[in-house]
Amino acid sequence: MRIARVLATVVLFGALPAFQGGDRPEVDPPSRVGRLSYLGGSVSFRPGDADDWAAATVNYPLHGGDHLWTDADARAEITLGSTALRLAPYTASGFLALDDHTTQVRLSQGSLSVRLRNLDDEDSFEIDTPNGAVSLLRPGSYRVDVDSTGDTATVTVRRGEAEVTAAGSAFTVKRDQAAVVSGTDSPSYDIRDALPPNDWEEWCASRDRRWDDSRSARYVSRETIGYEDLDEHGDWRDTPDYGPVWVPHPVMAGWAPYRYGHWAWVEPWGWTWIDDASWGFAPFHYGRWVYWDGSWVWVPGHVVARPVYAPALVVFVGGRNWSLAITSGGVAGVAWFPLAPEEPYVPAYHVSNTYIRNVNVTNVNVTNINVTNINVTNINYRNRAAPGAVTVVSQQTFVQSRPVGRSVLVVPRERIEQATVIGTTAAVAPGRRSVLAQPEIVTVRRPPAVVTTRTVVVRRTPPPPPVPFAARQQALRAQPGRPLDAAALASLRARTPAARPNVFVRPAVPAAAGAGPAPTLRPAREGVPPARAVPPPTVAAPQLEKRPPAVPAADRPAADRPAPPAAAPEQHPGRAERPKPATPPTPPTPPAERPERPGRAEHPAPTVAPAERPGRAEHPAPAARAAERPVKAERPAPAATPAPAPTPAPAARPEAAERLQPQGERRPPPAAKQRPEKDRKAEKDTAKEKKPKEDKPKEDKPDRHE
Template sequence: MLASHKKMRRCLLATSCLALLLPATAQAQNEAIPSRVGQLTSLSGNVSYNGAGSGGQWIAATPNYPVTSGDTLFTQAGAEAAIVLNASRLTLGANTELQINALDDTHFAARESQGELFLSLTDMPPGQSVTIDTPRGTVTMTQAGAYDIVAGDAATPTIVSVLAGAASIGALGIPAGQEGVLSGTDQTTAQLEPLQRDALEDYVLAATMPPPPPYAPPVVQQMSGVDELSAYGSWSMSPGYGAVWYPYVPTGWAPFRDGHWAYVAPWGWTWVDFEPWGFAPFHYGRWIDDGGRWGWVPAGAYGPGYAYGPGDQPVYAPAVVGFFGLAAGAAFTASLLASQSVGWVPLAPGEPYYPAYHANPAYLRRINQGDVRHFDPAAHRPPAPGEFVNRRVATYMPASAMAHGSSAASFGRPVTPGQFSQAHQFDNFAPALRPDITHRPAAAPHPSGFATPHGVPPIVPHTAVQPFHPGTLTQPREALPPRPPGANFPRPMPPVYQPHEAPPPRLPAGNFHPPMPAYHPPAPQFHPPMPAYHPPEPQFRPSMPAYHPPAPQPHAAPPHPQPQNGHDRNHP
């Protein structure tokens, strides 16, 4: 019994070890942890980032980095970037600076100081809103739709285009199919004009991605980054877990091994995956080992007939793993930590997630409700390090390498079964594992004086408002000054994704393997039997006698002048 109590105490402390590794300032900020974050994706060219993970410096942006309040992005000449927020997508054209002022469960507010921003807002529930500050006013959008905002400057107008939905800027309402054009410095004038689509709008509208399958629970549609999965894997319906996604990965691949750790406030240590699809499967849901084939279960606790409510929204986690420490001694100390290792293991369905930051019972219930049935923070306990379902792919790396943001593929090692006996808790020492990451510096934006916050002048609506005519959607805007840098988007569409290799061969039949022929049909389906196209020769080459009369015929007598009487030609 005493050994059992010691074992329970060890596993409870081991899974919460990184809570002791966070700087005290971060734990003081954990009173209101955001449930929603954006995913930084589709980076092309030089993109700069300044925010929670950069230490206040402009650094090179990293794909799959979480985006939250206080972050700023800047796309340099010829570059682009996108922020995926739930089912919506915000695309930054070239020479665009976007600072996120607020990102919470119901509101997204940002300032676009320069450049062009396209917003594809999908499935906005009542009460949610998006506001974008421009040098000439604040654009407000409260319904789903497609919007394009050109910030403008002192010499060029601010243009708010509404392809679908409805928006407003100041006192000017902009319906679908029209755009608001605001110009002036000391006094701003505004008018409505027919919608004119530019290169960035055409680019974004053409770059569509298939959504998750219809049998996926509605909560899955709201997970940031989930729309990218269909191009990089296959979905299947499992009777035990519901919707399961299988990535196209090489044999021997395992989750949480191809990426690195970054320190992002207020969550602390956050997994940043290197795969282009590597966001949603590492911050939501759970992973299953299906006979050697890995599948992602986004919401295994939501069974058929589940009654969804307003509270059924996905909650972002910095990494859905269980942490533990490895050392040869009896316990970690601050000095020992620098030379020892931190381990982690992907959580499986039914295993609760316990964050390393402070979280009250209500938050624990929300972040686990989609993956653990009937979760009760007071009753559930984390498993011991050696009892995790996915322990065969547990990974560890030196704490110093983790603090430097080193690649897990280079410094990580698999945990052997014998090493689990060395898993220890972190206790009785001051916070020691602080981030020590050397970032690659990047260029900072150079906004004009007009783009700095200076109090937006009142909008004077133009007296001659042009009506919208569908036939004028593509007419050139000849009366307006040229659009600012970044308004045009010359970069061609990226090629359609082709998996770098075929999916691994299907393992023995199980509950979760989608039939591979659905994706790789057998050759006979495309190459019918050859006889159908090459009939036998007799059908086209009749017998030779039909074209060569018998040999005696050339020596026969001339034909009788009256052969129609039925007499033989050889007998007169």
């Protein structure tokens, strides 16, 4: 039986780091990344904030803006929790966007396989090709191919359902079907039966079975990135103090966590640990380590639905005088040790209090933490006295991403005991090698320029790419070890031409403008179902820099709150942009036809600890939103609306109407915007005189899982 140690309330009245964001989840980094989990052959990598290509490294955390190239006979695998993406040879791919709810992949050439196990209603998964944007609508198995000329894209659905959008139209690809889209300006499409899987897809299926049969899923969430590698490289044990723990094997004499790997600078988190071990992702970005019964064990902690990724769960020690005392060849030293269970992790990057709670929820009793006054320098850390826990290297080894295990400095124990805790980051500015995560800058194979500059079609407008490191480097030197905040990045992007790189995208649904004929998506032959017209977008894609006003209208009383303008709907990245079936909507698949999630029924479900979701804490629940806007809910429906249909919201806020409708209704509200303005005004005045009714809360729709 697990004996949970309760951490006493941490209220330390030291100076709070100035980079904490209070209750502002919009400043938080994503809670997940894309782990490079397998590399075979020559695979090259280009960070989103650099122009150089480098050799890809296993366990590197990919995020928005990063790109990969697999050369001849090469393969690569990227995992995002329970989702896996796999690249065949001669494939150019990257992330246009990757956050808590949005996965947007660029595929300009080659073959991409996707095994999608979970897809919540608020999530969006999009693959953008030169010929069209592919939206995955259900959990399943998918393959997308783009030929070397970029003129043809093939979408194969083994299980699930996808929607292809191009030239203002969309069509659906169902299970065991393949769609071929040809051309870019005026594309045509064909739908046929899918071909049998080839050898590469069989390899992908063999990798999938590692997830399906994993024993570790009994002890950690399936959204823990890298959990599938634990079975082959360690054993699970039950302890009286920490509950289930994982023990790696085999390990060399003197092995300690965070010693065999290297450091890299990865925005927006900053200094990030890249472990050398094939299993070295989950145990170094989630949970805690502790020296127990003569060896190091990993403590995953309580199970939560989606744990929050952290760059490195360590504490750095040293200080100015101590660093100078261990100089090696004129270069100061950097030292660190792993956090133990119940010791809070307070990021050095810019986050909200909600984020701090969520990143600690698996290993710390967050109800007893006053995150307003945490001082990490004033905690009695358990692992500091553990045998060999503290690792020391020269600053040059640290900054240049050199292998740590080969360069460890031997420091007398009394000197380590004299060192003071300086926080969860090293006060060291990154360099070019830190960004590329390579100790040496060497020439690697890279995709042809025509492939990297090839325009892809997007359904969802991606966020701006990261500000290049060259434009940020001077500002980073002024605050060593800390990434820049959103305001500093916005300033650099606005005044630095080099900070506005071209991302080579064009919309799948052009805006309604111009007098010339719009391109259309045409069936390639008779008998192919016609594509559905997709209405042009009416609002710009949400961006981080576009923040709501200091006193939003939503905070005013309902009677005094003016109707919001049509061009400024409430922004929810990934939710508003999620493609929905065109009118008439496609009926939902009966439960009997949905693929079951493999492996779930075979394992007992662990107790899930409650956790707040980063970036969503400030949004009221659907029922609460309805209660705030009773006048809108009372507005009578247009005459053309059938009686059983739910009452639509004003035309200026169509997304509000969707929230008030039952989940089964996915069709847009009637085109009220075409009615005369004076009629709408009269209706609005009439609605204000009515006594608001209590809105019926919307029934929650269960998440979709495979």
